[in-house]
Amino acid sequence: MMFSAAFDAVIPVICLAMAGLAIMLAESFRLKNESMPLGGLAIIGLLGAGTASIFLWDRNATSFGVVTADNFALFVNLVLVVVGIFTVWFSSQTVHRDKIPAGEFYTLMLFSMVGMMLMVQATDLLLMFLALETMSIAVYVMTGIRRDQAQSTEAAFKYFLLGAFASSFFLYGIAFIYGISGSTSLDRVGSVIAAQSMSGNPMILLAVGLLIVGFGFKVAAVPFHMWSPDAYEGAPAVVTGFMSTGVKAAAVAAFARVFLTALEPMIAEWAPVLWAIAAATMIVGTVVGVAQTSLKRMLAYSSIAHGGYLLVGLVAGNDVGKAAILFYLAAYALTNLGAFGVIALLGTRERANDDLRDYAGLWYSHPALATLMTICLLSLGGFPPTAGFIAKWYVFSAAVGSGYYWLAIIGVLSSVVSVFFYLRVVVMMYMSERDARPVPAPITTIAMTGLALTVFGILYLGILPTRLIDAAQASVATIF
Amino acid sequence: MTFALIPLSHFLILSGVLFAIGTAGVFLRRNLITLLLSVEIMLNAVNLSFVAFGRQFGTVDGQIIVFFVMTVAAAEAAVGLALVIGLFRHRESLNPEAFTSLKW
Secondary structure, three states: OOOHHHHHHHHHHHHHHHHHHHHHHHHHHHOOOOOOOHHHHHHHHHHHHHHHHHHOOOOEEEOOEEEOHHHHHHHHHHHHHHHHHHHHHHHHHHHHHOOOOOHHHHHHHHHHHHHHHHHHHHHHHHHHHHEEEEHHHHHHHHHOOOOEEEEEEHHHHHHHHHHHHHHHHHHHHHHHHHHOOOOOOOOHHHHHHHOOOOOOOHHHHHHHHHHHHHHHHOOOOOOOOOHHHHHHHHOOOOHHHHHHHHHHHHHHHHHHHHHHHOHHHHHHHHHHHHHHHHHHHHHHHHHHHHHOHHHHHHHHHHHHHHHHHHEEEHHHHHHHHHHHHHHHHHHHHHHHHHHHHHHHHOOOOOOOEHHHHHHOOHHHHHHHHHHHHHHHHHHHHOOOOOOHHEEEHHHHHHHHOOOOOHHHHHHHHHHHHHHHHHHHHHHHHHHOOOOOOOOOOOOOOHHHHHHHHHHHHHHHHOOOOHOOOOOOOHHHOOOO | HHHHHHHHHHHHHHHHHHHHHHHHHHHHHOOOHHHHHHHHHHHHHHHHHHHHHHHOOOOOOHHHHHHHHHHHHHHHHHHHHHHHHHHHHHHHHOHOOOOOOOOO
């Protein structure tokens, strides 16, 4: 049927948008004290998007000439669905506690995921820009959703200002690409660049530079990372978990799509630049992370460093590197969601409880939670047998495979240093006495189940990674 | 028409100058509203280059893109101004120096 064929590739996005609209409607017709399972509606939309992504696998559907549902995009879609489900899962506890307006929160979350999925599925730079803005604007509001907290609003404004600033760089890059090729479609751009020798053309170099700035901001790569510690610290922990995984996954995937398809003929020009950015990102994220006293801020720097590892896969640019990016995104998403889930669940309305000292003696008050947090932190640090280890090993082997030995060495060294600050939290949890601070409230069974699932995922990917690696390799084989 | 004789490079230079003015504004100005306006100047500088390139190619693509960008800019301005109001309620100030609960 004509109708269904034209819309195939956007079905996951439609599912999310419909669920978002349903929540918006439900919220506006809700009576004053009526409670509605809005999170459940969000889960339905997410499961719909996930199912649609599975059914679209291997079909290479395209819609309207600007949206594609190739396996690469579908893989990232599935990662995003997991991110969304866990975010709803953990926020079901914290939204009520922090008096966050639930309707707005879930609607914005789903709309930003619409942006993320479209950004990954876009084969046209203009659509990619619109999707990036859809994602970003919703996430800016989510960052500042606790209007009673000066910190949250301030974080939102900083994020907003630098995000909008970066978007205009991204758009300027698109303008130059359009000026060179007369089109914003990645296919056309790629063929124009491949057909003519573009290496000496200053305009294309400018365009590539501006695109790197734009993507660099969204990925939080050094030197464009200034917003991320503030935004991550000021936002509610659930939102931080969501944006440090979802936004990063979408941005990295779109980055890879643009640079490894349309701009691949210019790899000799951009690879050295990204090499330097990746190395700086890994080093700065790790070194500055060591000095932090707030766990949220520390994990913000850790997530900057992880952005650097993802860029290593992009610089390597070979098939292993592309698959490594996908595997890393999945492993990192699970791990960071688990870690920020713990932070979110330990907070209270008045105090975020995100200082390192707040975790002292956690083992004695919440043994299960301390164990789960330990596994998440070990996975972030890259210990076997967790997902983080396989992901890092895979990325570095891609770098070595392409001959970037120094990049791999910098990566290994920085992850060794990063182990220091992850273990500091672990030592804090097990070996130090709790001071006079109040013991955090007990965690509900539902939330614990969610955390246990993320940790199960981390261990599964760490011990039996083959299936996901195969899927990642199969999905990059079809498009690049 | 004398207008048709203006070469593409003039438009691009003007757009580059506007973009630089906007960028400088974001870094140098010390008022939240002016910061927002600087970002708007940057987006409009980009719009100018889209229109200029579109005219060069003789198609309307460039102008259509501008409509999308204007929509995005409007949505951004709405969120940005709402955040400025939120900040002002907390601190009674529009000076970015007053917002220091997070390290820059």
